[in-house]
Amino acid sequence: MSEQETQKVLTPETSVEAPKTKSKEDRLRQDRPSLGDWLELRLGWWGFVRKNLDEPMPAGVGWWQTLGNLLLTLMVFQFTTGIALAIYYSAGPETAHASVKFINEGVQFWGINWGLAVRGLHVYGSAAIVVATVLHIIRVFYWGSYKKPRELTWVLGVFIFFVILGLSFTGYLLPWDQKAYWATVVGTNMAKDVPVLGTAIQQMLLGGPEVGAATLSRFYALHVMVLPAALIVLMGLHLYLVRKHHIAGPVVPQKGKPKPFYPDQLYKDAWVVLGGVAIIIWLAVVYPPGLEGVADPTGVDFTPKPEWYYLGLYELLKIMPKELKIVGTVVIPGVISLGMILLPWLDRSKSRHPAMRPGIIIAGTFIILMIGFMTMKGVLEGGGGHEESESTEISSPEASV
Ligand code: HEM
Numbered sequence: 001m002s003e004q005e006t007q008k009v010l011t012p013e014t015s016v017e018a019p020k021t022k023s024k025e026d027r028l029r030q031d032r033p034s035l036g037d038w039l040e041l042r043l044g045w046w047g048f049v050r051k052n053l054d055e056p057m058p059a060g061v062g063w064w065q066t067l068g069n070l071l072l073t074l075m076v077f078q079f080t081t082g083i084a085l086a087i088y089y090s091a092g093p094e095t096a097h098a099s100v101k102f103i104n105e106g107v108q109f110w111g112i113n114w115g116l117a118v119r120g121l122h123v124y125g126s127a128a129i130v131v132a133t134v135l136h137i138i139r140v141f142y143w144g145s146y147k148k149p150r151e152l153t154w155v156l157g158v159f160i161f162f163v164i165l166g167l168s169f170t171g172y173l174l175p176w177d178q179k180a181y182w183a184t185v186v187g188t189n190m191a192k193d194v195p196v197l198g199t200a201i202q203q204m205l206l207g208g209p210e211v212g213a214a215t216l217s218r219f220y221a222l223h224v225m226v227l228p229a230a231l232i233v234l235m236g237l238h239l240y241l242v243r244k245h246h247i248a249g250p251v252v253p254q255k256g257k258p259k260p261f262y263p264d265q266l267y268k269d270a271w272v273v274l275g276g277v278a279i280i281i282w283l284a285v286v287y288p289p290g291l292e293g294v295a296d297p298t299g300v301d302f303t304p305k306p307e308w309y310y311l312g313l314y315e316l317l318k319i320m321p322k323e324l325k326i327v328g329t330v331v332i333p334g335v336i337s338l339g340m341i342l343l344p345w346l347d348r349s350k351s352r353h354p355a356m357r358p359g360i361i362i363a364g365t366f367i368i369l370m371i372g373f374m375t376m377k378g379v380l381e382g383g384g385g386h387e388e389s390e391s392t393e394i395s396s397p398e399a400s401v
Pocket residue numbers: 064065066067068069071072075133136137140143145146150153154156157158159160161235238242246247248249
């Protein structure tokens with residue numbers, strides 16, 4: 001039987017309403033299918049794969065559209081390395097640091113330090129996910145792909161972005177070293193500035209008056225259960241909508257018929273995924289992640305330094321006068337977040353072309369450049385300085401109480 005005929009037989013419809021002209025072979029195949037056919041009739045897996053390979057790509061779609069699948073692959077990597085780490089990690093103030101030290105030094109076989117390698121992949125994987133997400137957002141923003149009918153695809157994406165930031169914030173505390181401890185003190189102190197609910201939010205995050213055992217348990221539960229579960233649901237819905245509305249073509253439609261996803265776009269995706277994964281492996285091998293001394297709540301001479309992707313916000317807080325601190329901690333991040341969620345409705349232009357929506361493009365470009373500039377400034381200055389951060393009352397241990 002030809003492949004085409006097999007496909008015909010294996011659709012759910014043909015299995016329910018069998019055509020009267022069916023050959024003996026077809027009937028036999030349906031009455032006593034092979035295990036593969038039986039499964040296919042129930043799962044429709046190959047049909048699903050085929051449908052995705054045939055997904056039409058408008059002319060002009062290319063390298064920029066590879067970022068979504070890069071993100072998907074990085075997420076799968078992140079879940080895998082995370083599960084491997086969870087096998088050895090122990091979340092408790094007495095055990096967390098020692099267990100990460102063991103991961104760094106003790107999980108060795110066949111002459112390879114697997115623990116350190118997997119931890120490196122997880123650490124650099126998380127940074128790569130933030131970079132790829134930001135690039136994906138920027139590409140969707142300039143292409144105006146958030147417009148009708150893709151408003152909800154965008155809104156779900158914004159929530160995915162928040163969950164990703166939450167995952168990296170909660171994950172940062174888990175090694176329970178000085179760096180982790182003080183970055184969390186700094187971060188959770190910002191919550192206090194939220195009007196009315198600030199102290200309650202901070203207490204809820206900390207599980208007590210300061211960063212301690214309860215905070216570590218909460219962050220661990222958030223990091224390995226709550227946020228990943230939310231991410232899986234949001235990603236599933238996001239991808240469903242991406243397929244439902246198909247991918248938007250270039251802002252200026254290009255001549256040519258849509259092409260199926262396979263082979264051209266799939267090969268482009270594969271190159272970008274291979275490149276991304278190769279960079280992560282290289283970083284993990286050449287710059288394996290370190291571990292500082294165990295968290296010491298009494299140590300007053302430690303310079304807190306958040307992860308690089310929070311440095312923009314951290315720099316902003318350093319330059320804000322004390323009386324305007326709330327602008328840096330709550331107003332600016334709040335306005336940007338709300339603006340992102342409402343973007344499809346704030347942008348009233350019917351056209352996706354950047355020239356036809358100058359207000360949104362100028363505002364968006366300004367914000368992107370400012371965040372980029374502040375982050376770069378923070379990276380070049382090597383993170384937060386103790387004196388400056390004291391002036392913002394966010395780094396001293398007293399401030400955590
Ligand atoms: C785990 C994170 C994410 C995954 C796995 C993911 C996956 C994808 C994929 C596979 C596509 C189609 C290919 C492409 O355009 O690159 C896509 C498109 C899209 N994504 Fe995401 N995405 C994620 C995060 C986000 C975020 C953070 C936003 C926005 C804030 C977003 C908004 C969109 C929109 C609006 C489209 C439709 C683009 C178009 O039709 O041209 N996504 N996403």
